[in-house]
Amino acid sequence: MRKNPFKHWTEIQYLKEEIKNPLIEVGDYSYYSGYYAGGKFEDICVRYIWGDEESQKMYNPVNDYGWVVDKIKIGKYCCLASGIVFMMGGNQNHNTNWITVYPFKKKLIESYKSKGDTIVGNDVWIGSEAMVMPGIKIGDGAIVASRSVVTRDVEPYTIVGGNPAKFIKKRFTEAQIEMLLEMRWWDWKEEDINNAIDILSSTDIGELYKYYKENIK
Template identity: 35%
Template sequence: MTHPFPDPDTRNPLILPDGSAHAGTVFLKAVIDHPRFIVGDYSYASATHPPEDWATHLAPYLFPVSDEKLALGKFCQIADGVVFITASANHRRDGFSTYPFAVFDHATAAGRPSLPEWSGPDTVLGHDVWLGKDARVLPGARLGNGVIVSAGAVVRGAVPDYAVVAGNPARVVKMRFDAKTIARLNALAWWDWPIEHILEHEAAICGADMEALERAVP
């Protein structure tokens, strides 16, 4: 039996051979209800032990009152164990102690000298980013379109479009395509096409025939 491609608001989009939905794979748009967490269509995450709260599972230090945002583009793929370490849990590093005394005091924390004044910049992923198992994404990281993050990598800073990064700290180990091809892919922006058109041209999108992909532009 052929199943239609699931709507991006589907909670469990992966259908197993027996017809049941795989509980450990979710379209994040359907399960994230967090004011500082932004998710594009069809981006998914997987977990061996699926959590009740996917937002906290993926970004445990992103709070509703956080200054920064965590933004994921469309068609991102997030493997089991990935964690976004956003900046809201930062400690002061400019004084003699990093200890956050205000966190454990019942008095109002605002303006206390043991807390940093600002949590930091947004963490942003482009479209079609693949994060391997147990990867860590540090505060303020900005990953371009088509980036691949190797399993266990610890990513910080800016990662260029279509780079492959690995290690701790993660470094670019190679570029997936040459600069001209990357520019053409970004100009095509296939992730913005209607899903029916994307599926019709799956071979061109997942293959390496640029001419066919450019002919497929709706």
């Protein structure tokens, strides 16, 4: 039985400190809250991605076959809930254009197709047991509801949910979203972020923009 690396449900792991897989990139302060799934982010959440220790010993798809291997790139200050799943590995050798999707061993090299990198923006919240399909891009400030299946790109500061995940609402007005995307608070110096925590933890985007104009820009 796998030992749960989380001692209690309130414990989080900052992923930048934990990630070992060369195909996973994570920004500062993005965390995984994985107590209920009972395993590490790389073991539980990222499916079918070459780079784990055993696969590395067996083969190298880039050097051996010339494959373009998809990566997952997660921005800063993201909140990733327990049991989320990122489906990776391109088409996983199941070529839907062929008569059969069965991956015959002699056709493995020909059958593979990349789906492109999966990209999660900054300040994104993905709810418990949501699934993100290969090659998806989730914009800054977006929210994915629990147990959603994300099959299409998600625009910045948009809430989606369901299977397949559908648009629920924008978090703010278009003008406010433009200001937030201009400010990119997650790229500020840590001192500036700390000074603005009270504003960041409020609904006053105008006040944050004023702070940005006076102190950052």
